[in-house]
Amino acid sequence: MAQKGKLFVVGFGPGDFKHITTRAVEALQESDFIIGYKTYVELIQDLLTDQAIISTGMTEEVSRAQEAVKQAENGKKVAVISSGDAGVYGMAGLVYEVLIEKGWKESTGVEIEIIPGISAINSCASLLGAPVMHDSCTISLSDHLTPWELIAKRVEAAAQADFVIALYNPRSGRRTRQIVETQRILLKYRSPDTPVGLVKSAYRERQEITITNLAEMLNHDIGMLTTVVIGNSSTFLYDNKIITPRGYQRKYTLGSEKQPLKPHQRLKKEAEPWAMDQETGLTQGSYGEAAVGLLTKAPEKKSTSTSYEVALEALSRVSGQSVVKPTTSSFVQQNIESIFELAVSPGVANKQFTPQQMMTLAQVVGEKGTMEYTPNHKIVLKIPTTEPDLITEKLQSVGFLLSPIGDVVTLKACDFCDGEKEEPIPYADELQRVLGGMEMPKELNIGFNGCGMACYSAVMDDIGIVFRRGKFDLFVGAKPVGRTAHPGQPVAEGIEPDRLVELITNIVEEYKQNAHPNERLFKYFKRAKKIQGFQYQDIAPKIHIEPAPCED
Numbered sequence: 001m002a003q004k005g006k007l008f009v010v011g012f013g014p015g016d017f018k019h020i021t022t023r024a025v026e027a028l029q030e031s032d033f034i035i036g037y038k039t040y041v042e043l044i045q046d047l048l049t050d051q052a053i054i055s056t057g058m059t060e061e062v063s064r065a066q067e068a069v070k071q072a073e074n075g076k077k078v079a080v081i082s083s084g085d086a087g088v089y090g091m092a093g094l095v096y097e098v099l100i101e102k103g104w105k106e107s108t109g110v111e112i113e114i115i116p117g118i119s120a121i122n123s124c125a126s127l128l129g130a131p132v133m134h135d136s137c138t139i140s141l142s143d144h145l146t147p148w149e150l151i152a153k154r155v156e157a158a159a160q161a162d163f164v165i166a167l168y169n170p171r172s173g174r175r176t177r178q179i180v181e182t183q184r185i186l187l188k189y190r191s192p193d194t195p196v197g198l199v200k201s202a203y204r205e206r207q208e209i210t211i212t213n214l215a216e217m218l219n220h221d222i223g224m225l226t227t228v229v230i231g232n233s234s235t236f237l238y239d240n241k242i243i244t245p246r247g248y249q250r251k252y253t254l255g256s257e258k259q260p261l262k263p264h265q266r267l268k269k270e271a272e273p274w275a276m277d278q279e280t281g282l283t284q285g286s287y288g289e290a291a292v293g294l295l296t297k298a299p300e301k302k303s304t305s306t307s308y309e310v311a312l313e314a315l316s317r318v319s320g321q322s323v324v325k326p327t328t329s330s331f332v333q334q335n336i337e338s339i340f341e342l343a344v345s346p347g348v349a350n351k352q353f354t355p356q357q358m359m360t361l362a363q364v365v366g367e368k369g370t371m372e373y374t375p376n377h378k379i380v381l382k383i384p385t386t387e388p389d390l391i392t393e394k395l396q397s398v399g400f401l402l403s404p405i406g407d408v409v410t411l412k413a414c415d416f417c418d419g420e421k422e423e424p425i426p427y428a429d430e431l432q433r434v435l436g437g438m439e440m441p442k443e444l445n446i447g448f449n450g451c452g453m454a455c456y457s458a459v460m461d462d463i464g465i466v467f468r469r470g471k472f473d474l475f476v477g478a479k480p481v482g483r484t485a486h487p488g489q490p491v492a493e494g495i496e497p498d499r500l501v502e503l504i505t506n507i508v509e510e511y512k513q514n515a516h517p518n519e520r521l522f523k524y525f526k527r528a529k530k531i532q533g534f535q536y537q538d539i540a541p542k543i544h545i546e547p548a549p550c551e552d
Contacts, residue, residue, distance in 0.1 A: 003075040004075065004110055004111065005071065005072035005073060005074060005075045005076045005077060005078065005110050005111075006072060006077045006078070006110060006111045006112070006113070007068060007069070007072045007078050007080065007095060007110055007111070007112040007113070008027040008028075008030075008031060008077070008078065008079040008080070008112075008113050008115060009079075009080050009082070009086045009090075009091055009092045009095050009112065009113070009114045009115065010024050010027050010028065010079050010080065010081050010082070010086060010115045010117070011024070011082050011083070011084055011085040011086035011087070011088075011090060011115060011116055011117025011118075011119075012024050012040075012043070012044055012081060012082070012083060012117050013083070013084065013085075013117040013118040013123065013203075014083065014084065014118060014120070014123040014202045014203035014204065015043045015083060015201075015203060015204045016203035016204065017046070017047070018203075019118055019123065019203055020044075020047075020117070021115065021116070021117065023115050024115050024117065025047060027079055027113070027115055028044065028047050028048065028051075028079050028081075029047070029049065030077055030079075031051055031077045031078060031079040032051060032052060032071075032076040032077050032078065033051060033052045033053075033054060033068070033071050033076055033077070033078045033079070034048060034051045034052070034053050034054070034078075034079050034081065035053075035054045035055075035064050035067055035068045035071075035078060035079070035080050035081070036055060036064065036080065036081035036082070036091075037055065037056065037057070037058060037060075037061075037064075037081075038055035038056065038057065040081050040082070040083055041053055041055045041081070043083070043204075044081065051079075054067055054516060054517065056517055056518045057518065059144070060517065060518055061091060061094050062094060062098075063407065063441065063442075063517035063518055064080060064091065064094075064517060065080065065091060065094040065095045065097070065098045066098055066517065067516070067517045068080045068095060068098075069095065069098045069099055069102065069110070072110040073110060080095055082117070083117075084117055084118065084119040084120050084123075085116050085117045085118065085119040086114060086115065086116070086117065087114060087116065088119045088120075088121075088138065089138075089140055089168055089169075092114050095112065096112075099112070119138075120166065120168060120199075120202065120227045121136070121138050121166040121227070121229070123199075123202040123203055124166070124197065124199035124202050124227040124229055125166075125229060127197075127199055127202055127203075127207075127209055128197035128199065128209070128211070128229055128241065128242045129197075129238075129241030129242045129243050130241070130242070130243050130244065131164060131195070131197060131229050131231055131235060131242040131243070131244050132164050132166070132229070132244065133243070133244040133245065133246050134164060134232065134234075134244050134245070134246065135161075135162075135163055135164070135232075136163055136164035136165065136166065137158050137163045137164075137165055137166070138165075138166045138167075138168055139151065139154050139155060139158065139165060139166070139167055139168070140167075140168040140169045141167055141168070141169055141170050141171070141175075141178040141179060141182060142168075142169035142172075142175065142178075143175070143178065145339075146338075146339075147338065147339055147384045148178065148181075149368075149384065151178070152181065152182075152185065155182050155185050155186070156185050159185055159186050159188065159189040159190065160189055162189075162232045162233050163232060164229070164230065164231055164232045164235065164244055165186075165229075165230045166227060166228070166229050166230075167179070167182065167227065167228035167229075167230070168227060169224060170182075170222050170223075170224075170226055170227075170228050171222050171223055171224070171226075172223070172224050179218065179222060179228075180218065183214065183217065183218060186214055186230065187214060187215070190214055190230075190232075190233065191214070191233070192213060192214055192215030193213050193214070193215070194213060194214040194230065194231050194232075194233075194235065195211070195212075195213060195230075195231040195235050195236065195237050195242045196211075196212050196213055196214055196217045196228065196229065196230050196231070197209070197210070197211055197212075197228070197229040197242050198210040198211075198212065198217065198220055198221075198222060198226055198227075198228055198229075199226065199227050199229070200221075200223070200225050200226045200227075201225050202227065208221075211237065211240055211242065214230065229242070231244055232244060338384070338385070338386075338388075339382055339383070339384055340381075340382070340383045340384075340385050340388040340391060341380070341381065341382050341383075341404075341405055341406075342380075342381055342392075342402055342403065342404060342405065343374070343378040343379065343380050343381070343402070343403040343404070343405050343410075344361070344378065344379050344381060344395055344400040344401065344402055344403075345377055345378045345379070345400070345401050345403070346399065346400065346401070347399075347401050348401065348411060348413050348425070348428045348429050348432050348448075349413065349415065349416050349419055349422075349425045349428060349429070350415075350419070351377050351415045354398070354399070356398050357398045357399065357400060360394055360395060360397075360398045360400075361379070361381070361395075363394070364381070364383060364391050364394055364395065365381060365383055366383070368383075368384045369381060369382055369383035369384065370382045376410065376412040376445075377412075377415075378403065378410075380405055401432075403436060403437055404437045406443070407439060407440050407441065407442050407443050407444075408437050408438060408439055408440060408443065408444070409435045409436060409437060409438045409440060409444050409446065409508060410436070410443065410444070410445050410446070411428065411431055411432045411435070411436055411446050411448060412445055412446065412447050412448065412456070412458075412461060413428045413447075413448040413449075413450075413456070414448065414449050414450050414455065414456035414458075416428075416450040417450070417451075421450045421451055421467075423450075423467070423470070424448070424450045424467035424472075424497075425450070427467075427472075427497060427500050427501065428448045428450075430501050431446065431448070431500075431501055431504060434501060434505055435504070435505060435508055438508065438512070439512075440508075440511070440512055440515075441511070441512065441515040441516065441517050441518065441519055442515070442517075442518050442519060442520050442521075443520075444462050444463070444508065444511070444521060445461040445462050445463075445480075446461060446462065446463045446464075446465065446504065447459070447460065447461030447463070447464045447465065448465045448467075449464075449465065449466045449467065450467050451466075451467060451468065452466060452467075452468040452469070454466050458475070459475045459478060459487040459488055460478045460480045460485075460487055460488070461478055461480065461488070462476075462477070462478060462480075462488070462520070462521040462522070463475070463476055463488070463504060463507065463508075463521070464476075464478060464487070464488045465500070465504070470497070471493075471494045471495055471496060471497065472494075472495040472497065472500050473490065473492065473493045473494070473495070474490070474491050474492040474493075474495060474503070475487060475488030475489060475490050475491065476488050476489055476491050476507065476521070476525060476531065476534060477489055477521055477522040477525040477526070477536070478522060479520075479522045488522075489525075489536070489537055491534040491535075492534065503532070506532050507531055507532050510531055510532060511524055511531070514528065526538070
């Protein structure tokens with residue numbers, strides 16, 4: 001029987017070894033594989049020995065989760081790492097999503113252990129003083145996965161409710177307006193003098209701490225490594241520390257010699273008659289004359305009424321109308337919009353849009369969505385919606401070919417000279433049907449040219465197919481961009497048409513099964529040296545070129 005693997009999802013805190021838990025260190029040392037964002041791997045490098053390391057760039061969390069599950073199912077012990085706590089904007093949820101998609105059950109599937117760490121709100125608060133001593137919330141300002149309109153609603157609600165707020169991912173190089181809009185919303189409800197703490201790289205080598213206020217916080221450097229902690233209406237500054245009181249002012253005053261309530265009395269239920277969910281344990285007369293005669297004297301016996309029911313009774317007497325306690329929750333489940341992303345085109349062999357298709361695009365995208373035309377004759381749509389199925393129905397009803405976007409197979413075909421060169425079209429259609437939209441370790445483009453002119457540059461795609469004299473030529477492993485760009489290697493000529501779809505499918509399947517996360521086909525071909533019997537040939541010139549910072 002094959003040995004079961006195990007998944008550790010490890011939160012290692014802010015990055016300082018003093019703040020990583022003993023269990024986290026144990027899990028890292030037990031593991032065969034360490035999988036994480038490359039910056040995080042570097043932070044824990046000194047804790048590792050001979051573990052295999054798979055690191056990827058930012059925004060590639062899904063591929064990391066998929067690779068972790070794959071290795072665990074192969075019997076390995078795998079640690080997926082997150083800074084802070086893995087369950088707070090970390091990898092824990094994604095790992096569970098991948099497992100659930102594969103039908104995982106706790107009783108029969110791979111074992112999973114979530115190891116908590118210190119989240120940014122906690123580590124940053126400790127450096128600022130004591131800003132999170134009362135009700136608080138965390139809000140990520142990144143609209144990469146959440147529509148900005150929804151984030152703005154959450155900021156507004158938190159501002160109205162007087163939460164202490166910790167902002168994660170407040171600003172990036174391309175995403176700058178969200179923090180400005182957040183400040184505008186908060187200033188509607190809070191004083192410009194509200195204390196604000198900016199902590200960059202907490203407990204790391206380049207740690208920076210700035211104490212400011214709500215009105216002036218944008219005058220300081222705020223980036224992706226910054227956590228912004230915003231006080232509530234009672235938060236104050238003392239000796240460059242941000243302090244939020246514990247919230248007992250209604251029950252005692254810290255500066256008084258004589259406290260209205262003794263320490264052992266302060267947390268009793270009787271000390272909080274305003275709490276709406278408890279039994280008061282008091283007779284009606286215990287509220288004193290402050291009730292202003294709204295309630296008649298009750299017999300001297302212990303009441304079983306809650307203070308909520310007492311309040312309803314008082315309201316009934318004031319209004320002269322019966323106020324009935326609701327029998328169901330007054331909360332209404334909202335339909336939350338998500339960003340629906342897809343690509344549309346008139347078809348594999350058709351590049352001409354009809355007026356009806358263009359009108360339908362305008363209708364489904366509306367004022368909030370976006371349309372982007374791409375070089376491969378497709379339009380990428382990003383639409384905030386609660387009904388993605390309705391959008392796909394409308395687009396398909398006018399003849400659009402729909403495709404997912406991301407790390408999937410995309411077929412890029414020429415227009416076959418407006419369909420006049422029709423002989424290869426059925427094979428392009430069949431490749432789209434069999435492979436189009438299939439998930440890959442990295443985006444995979446199949447270029448298809450309908451004649452030997454190859455004017456659509458199929459040879460510059462991951463897999464290039466050129467129809468010539470009734471048969472197909474095949475090119476594999478192009479590097480389409482960068483200063484070291486090159487076409488695919490010509491690996492076969494004169495492929496019989498009835499062999500094409502099976503051959504391409506086998507190449508794609510081999511790459512999918514064996515490539516590392518985020519590994520483009522040309523890199524896999526070079527590493528594996530062979531794909532479906534086709535031998536890799538290192539024909540690139542041996543010159544040194546300094547890599548550009550944005551290259552893979």
